[in-house]
Amino acid sequence: MKNSVTLYSSALPLWFLLFSPNTWLFLVLTQLIIVSIVLYASLKNIGYPDPPLIWRKSIIWNTLYGFISYLMICGLFLLAHFVPEETSAGAWILEHIAIPLDTNPFSSAISILYVLICLLLCGLTVYFANRHLSFRKTDLTDEQKHKVSLCLAVFSAPFIALFPSVSFYR
16 A cells, blocks of 8 residues: 655745745845945946945845835835735736736736836835945945946845746756
8 A cells, every 4th residue: 555645846036035034144245245246346337446345335225125125126026916815906916917927927928018017116225225325425426326236226225126036847
C-alpha cells in the first residue's frame, strides 16, 4: 500500500515579499547602495566639485524616499486586489490586472499599463520628494537639483514590479 502525499502551492507574488519586515533590511541596504551610486554618478556628471558633501547631507532622505516608493508600489498593487469580484467590472479587474500582477505583468497589456502607471507615480513621488526635501539644505542650484532628482527617480524606481514572479515557481 502506497502513502500519498499532497503538496499545496504557496506561491506568492515577488512584490508581496516587500510587505515582510524580514526583507526590509535587505531592501534598505540595496536601496542605499543604488541611491549612493546614482547620486555620486549624477553629481559627477553635472560637474559638482564635492559629491561626498551632498551625499552626507542627503543620503538618508534619498534612501527613505526610495524605500517609500517600494511600499507605495506594493500598496498600489494590493489595491487592485480589493475589488468585489461579484460585479463584472471587479471580475474584469481581477482577471486582467490583479492576477497578472501576481504572476506575470507582461501577460496582459492592461496589467503592464497598470505597472507602468504605478512606476510613473512612484518615480514622480521620488523626484518631487528629493528635489524639494532632500536637497533643500544643500548648495545645489535648481537646475542641478532637477537633474540629480531626475536621475534618482529614474534609476532607483522599483523596477522589481516588472519581474514575473511565475518564473520562480516553474
